[in-house]
């Protein structure tokens with residue numbers, strides 16, 4: 006299309022009786038996807054009125070005040086006539102302030118302050134401040150992905166969203182800081198060049214914490230390494246102050262680096278949730294989420310009139326840490342079952358059902374008893390046997406069923422802590438984890454599973470064959486500890502991961518011996 010470079014054209018003030026109309030392309034977010042939206046602006050009559058139709062919620066209808074004021078403050082004309090804004094399709098609920106800019110641009114085009122045909126080349130999103138400046142919006146990554154899929158090629162968007170938009174290649178990005186600047190871009194596009202992404206050559210996650218900060222606790226660290234290596238969910242049991250939270254927070258730092266695809270998945274979820282850091286477009290660090298035990302069902306799995314991702318989706322590709330697991334409501338834990346089985350959550354509403362990704366590793370923590378000191382070498386436990394039993398049974402059976410590793414984390418005495426030198430760094434541990442994951446990727450390359458933790462009985466039979474002496478050891482352990490059938494399967498999987506960490510094809514007795522230790526809760530005698 007030939008560019009219209011004639012900006013000398015005087016601003017034409019609407020003359021009565023003429024039917025003025027403009028259409029603007031925009032987008033709405035539903036779940037983790039964006040949908041194309043047409044914003045039609047119709048200016049007519051002589052009685053001033055401003056109406057928005059097409060299933061807007063109050064956050065959208067408030068656009069009227071922002072658009073009117075922003076136009077005035079930008080020295081642009083706001084028509085004293087009847088303005089009807091229609092958002093189509095009308096059956097999708099719209100929320101948020103990202104339609105301010107397309108509505109304002111639509112009014113400008115309908116009243117000939119900019120060229121309507123030119124405006125139709127762009128998809129437009131952005132929130133207006135009253136002074137005419139443009140604010141960053143949520144969900145730009147899904148919007149540009151949608152554009153690419155549907156063949157749109159130009160976007161006018163808030164300048165603070167430009168870097169995020171540039172994660173998708175092949176779209177001309179026109180960042181704008183104000184309504185005036187947006188008008189200038191429309192009037193003289195050739196004076197503005199599309200945004201060039203900053204060089205994101207350094208594809209390096211940068212975590213604020215590191216395993217080297219954890220002193221001692223070699224057994225717990227090893228258990229976390231095994232957990233990370235095989236994708237095994239883990240429960241840490243220990244008295245207050247033993248470092249459970251500290252250990253859990255470092256779990257993302259030893260998981261393999263995310264692929265670009267995974268980083269984009271995570272970024273998309275954070276983008277629509279409004280949680281993208283301002284200074285960085287692509288999230289490279291695996292998430293760590295730690296919902297409080299009072300978290301609601303909606304907070305955990307997502308919800309709202311237009312459903313938003315919950316904690317399980319914010320933990321996608323990372324770690325969901327349930328601190329003090331027995332304190333969670335039973336039905337709150339129950340809702341975690343679907344995401345843990347399927348790697349996604351489905352939220353159903355009257356009109357639609359939305360799916361959010363939710364593939365995370367679960368790290369749980371608990372005290373060994375209500376007072377916390379059942380296993381403590383120094384402090385005395387004040388709980389009765391009954392209280393202890395009841396505390397353990399508060400963990401939901403089906404959820405406990407999906408946790409391969411139980412590990413006790415003892416409390417270190419102060420002088421013990423000061424004696425330790427810095428431990429192994431996350432980098433070194435992550436290297437081992439990554440090569441163990443590589444072995445699994447090869448092993449399962451024709452299957453729909455990715456890690457040892459995903460193996461079913463059939464896979465276990467095939468990939469976890471034990472030599473005779475390992476079988477004997479497992480039998481003895483079983484007789485002494487009274488292991489359940491499901492503990493049996495878990496031990497096979499864990500032994501597989503431990504062997505993978507060692508780079509050994511055949512599972513050996515030492516691998517079984519270590520795996521057996523990761524089932525504290527199966528021991529007949531219980532804890533403490």
Ligand SMILES: Nc1ncnc2c1ncn2[C@@H]1O[C@H](COP(=O)(O)OP(=O)(O)OP(=O)(O)O)[C@@H](O)[C@H]1O
Nearest residue numbers: 218219220221222244245246247248249250251252
């Ligand atoms: N092994 C360790 N190395 C270094 N610091 C430690 C270690 N263990 C505990 N700490 C220190 O003790 C603090 C308390 O640990 P943390 O909060 O992780 O314990 P916790 O087991 O989660 O306790 P709670 O049951 O009270 O939640 C940590 O912030 C850290 O400063």
Ligand SMILES: [Mg+2]
Nearest residue numbers: 249250251328
């Ligand atoms: Mg804690």
Ligand SMILES: [Zn+2]
Nearest residue numbers: 374376386388
């Ligand atoms: Zn106690």
